[in-house]
Amino acid sequence: MKYIDEFRDPAKARKLVDEIHKLAATIQRDTPLQLMEFCGGHTHTLFKYGIEAMLPANIEMVHGPGCPVCVLPMARVDDCVAIAEQPGVIFTTFGDAMRVPGTRKSLLQAKADGCDVRMVYSPMDALALARKHPDREVVFFALGFETTMPSTALTLLQAHREGLKNFSLFCNHITTPATMRAILTDPDLRLDGFLAPGHVSMVIGAQPYDFVTRDYHKPLVITGFEPLDILQALWMLVKQIAEGRCEVENQYARIVPQAGNAAGLKAIAEVYETREHSEFRGLGNIGDAGIQIRAAYAAYDAEKKFHLQAAASAHDPEHLKCADVLRGVMKPWECPAFGKECNPQTPLGALMVSPEGSCAAYYAYGKLAKRSA
Ligand code: SF4
Numbered sequence: 001m002k003y004i005d006e007f008r009d010p011a012k013a014r015k016l017v018d019e020i021h022k023l024a025a026t027i028q029r030d031t032p033l034q035l036m037e038f039c040g041g042h043t044h045t046l047f048k049y050g051i052e053a054m055l056p057a058n059i060e061m062v063h064g065p066g067c068p069v070c071v072l073p074m075a076r077v078d079d080c081v082a083i084a085e086q087p088g089v090i091f092t093t094f095g096d097a098m099r100v101p102g103t104r105k106s107l108l109q110a111k112a113d114g115c116d117v118r119m120v121y122s123p124m125d126a127l128a129l130a131r132k133h134p135d136r137e138v139v140f141f142a143l144g145f146e147t148t149m150p151s152t153a154l155t156l157l158q159a160h161r162e163g164l165k166n167f168s169l170f171c172n173h174i175t176t177p178a179t180m181r182a183i184l185t186d187p188d189l190r191l192d193g194f195l196a197p198g199h200v201s202m203v204i205g206a207q208p209y210d211f212v213t214r215d216y217h218k219p220l221v222i223t224g225f226e227p228l229d230i231l232q233a234l235w236m237l238v239k240q241i242a243e244g245r246c247e248v249e250n251q252y253a254r255i256v257p258q259a260g261n262a263a264g265l266k267a268i269a270e271v272y273e274t275r276e277h278s279e280f281r282g283l284g285n286i287g288d289a290g291i292q293i294r295a296a297y298a299a300y301d302a303e304k305k306f307h308l309q310a311a312a313s314a315h316d317p318e319h320l321k322c323a324d325v326l327r328g329v330m331k332p333w334e335c336p337a338f339g340k341e342c343n344p345q346t347p348l349g350a351l352m353v354s355p356e357g358s359c360a361a362y363y364a365y366g367k368l369a370k371r372s373a
Contacts, residue, residue, distance in 0.1 A: 007226030017055075020056065027242055032058045033059050035193045037063065038180065040356025041356055048365060077107070081106075092129065143172045156271050171302075175288070176197065176208075178289035194220040198256060209222070212248070219249075224252040277290070320337055320349055
């Protein structure tokens with residue numbers, strides 16, 4: 001298939017793997033290089049195409065928290081359920097968020113209990129529901145990193161233009177650079193470089209990652225999602241390390257403009273602002289990483305509309321290792337529940353729910369224990 005097969009060419013992949021091995025052999029260290037792929041989409045490509053197994057022994061991939069469903073704290077799921085339980089509400093969400101466990105129940109369980117929770121494919125679907133049901137309150141669960149922010153911001157602006165009074169967003173957007181900064185200051189992590197998410201970067205561009213090289217002296221390569229994208233980006237990253245360089249490089253230049261997407265950034269700036277603090281599952285409170293709706297658009301802010309008293313912070317039970325897996329300090333198979341009581345049919349943590357979660361990736365591609373990793 002044109003535009004797909006070119007990026008899955010086995011001969012080119014083998015050549016890149018050889019080059020990575022040659023470069024890695026020039027790096028003298030006692031411990032393996034630890035390279036983090038921030039995004040869960042990259043984690044899946046690594047496993048789906050067996051890339052991790054082709055890498056030299058002195059390169060270890062660390063799976064990052066780049067899955068918005070996975071970092072969603074339980075308290076926010078509880079807030080979603082509280083909104084969905086209000087009379088007259090149609091609560092709309094992308095499908096993967098429906099199964100994330102809250103302290104009482106997931107949205108899917110709330111739907112089974114009679115709440116009107118509907119899966120949609122875009123925020124514009126939710127807007128169409130608001131037009132169709134003027135007597136109902138339609139809420140869209142706005143979730144995701146910068147990739148999805150322009151579409152929710154533009155939907156809100158469209159609702160505003162149309163004067164719709166029965167539409168709002170429950171805003172849980174988060175920003176990638178602030179999350180990366182939290183990882184870089186984690187004393188348990190010793191990373192040597194990053195693969196940065198191509199879809200996020202398509203919106204924000206390359207400049208917001210400058211602090212990673214300037215302040216933390218870690219090289220970073222913006223990367224696409226096909227196997228050759230990942231292999232080329234790994235080659236670029238290892239080359240930087242081998243040559244003692246530390247730069248932000250853009251492997252995904254066919255999609256990612258250096259300055260980002262001007263129209264998307266304008267919509268984001270118009271509608272959203274950062275929250276001083278917001279809780280992330282596994283990462284705790286991170287300043288300036290969470291996003292909220294600006295006061296000028298408070299009429300479309302479900303938090304204000306439903307006078308939401310934020311649910312109390314809740315943590316996963318002690319024996320579940322979601323937080324450690326999310327931070328990259330533990331592999332999924334080190335969690336005692338992995339593949340046993342926690343599996344895709346009965347997920348106990350968000351990492352097993354979302355298609356971008358690392359536990360779901362390990363399970364789907366048979367990485368069930370260290371010997372097969
Ligand atoms: S296996 Fe389940 S409980 Fe354990 S870390 Fe993964 S998602 Fe969390």
